[in-house]
Amino acid sequence: MTTTLITGANKGLGLETTRRLLEAGHTVYAGMRDLSKGTEAAALGAHVVHLDVTNDESVASALASLPALDVLINNAGIVGSHAGVDEFGAEDLAAVFDTNVYSIVRVTRAALPLLRASGNPVIVNVASGLGFPRFVTDPARVESTITGLGYMTSKAAVIMLTLQYSKMLPSMRVNAIDPGYTSTDLNGHSGHQTVTEGTDAVIAMATIDAAGPSGLFSDRDGVIVY
Template identity: 90%
Template structure:
């Protein structure tokens, strides 16, 4: 049996990823800050787990409660401030980095002992095409039409952080995915993709074998060349 932990799994992409991996036979722990919001995850058959990715003690407690771990999906994320260049400050950047980037380090570090005990450890970090320079500079892509200092910068950091983890954890498969422009609360349900389409890449990387790719960036259509 494959045991999977998903952060930010109370709704949207995290909840849909939980649903699909449960269907694939995984034992899923649905991490969320407020377990009162875990009704939908519990109804699917996931184990609802109190996990505030911005709090070291919460992370340590959550990981300590797991019997084992094979797959870690760092999905939790926020948009952060929409302030323009004249108002956006260092505190605004720090706030979005705390959830979108620093949390990956918190949770991954705490989970490493369990992942090292797995015969097929996989880490999937949810980034975005909005943090991928080639996409945001291509006028043919929607990512080039959207600006912002916080969210985009944080997702660029996630891509590089994952690359470095993949080099430093050669026995594990560590990959980044771009869900694509998906209809979720994060974007006011403006995205054209369904949550099922938006989780294709995460599910694919969560189910690879020990000889699967590592250090990659992919979307639902497959690997994306750096």
């Protein structure tokens, strides 16, 4: 049985990932800051775990409660400040990085002992095409029409962080995914994809075997060439 931890699993992409991996036969631990919002995940059959990815003690406690871990999905994320260039400050960038980037380091470091004990350790980091330079400079893509200093920069960092983890953890499969423009609370449900479509890439990478790829960035259509 594959044991999986998903951060930010109370709604949106995290909740749908929980549902689909439970259907695939995984034992899923659904991490979330507010346990009162775990009703849907629990009803699906997940083990709801208190996990504030911005707090070292919470992360350590959550990982210590797991009996094993094969797949880590770093999904938790926030949009952060929408302030323009004259108002956006370093504190705004730090706030979005804390949840979107630093949390990956916190949770991954705490998870490494369990992952190293797995026969098929996998890490999937949820990034975004909004952090991919080739997309945001292509006039034909929607990513080029959206501006912002916080969220986009944080997701670019997630892609690079994933590449470095893949090199430094050769015994593990470490990949980043772009969900695509999916209808969630994060974008006011303006996305054209359903949450099921938005989780196709994360499900594909969460279910690879020991011979699977590492260091890739992909979406629901396949590998995105760097």
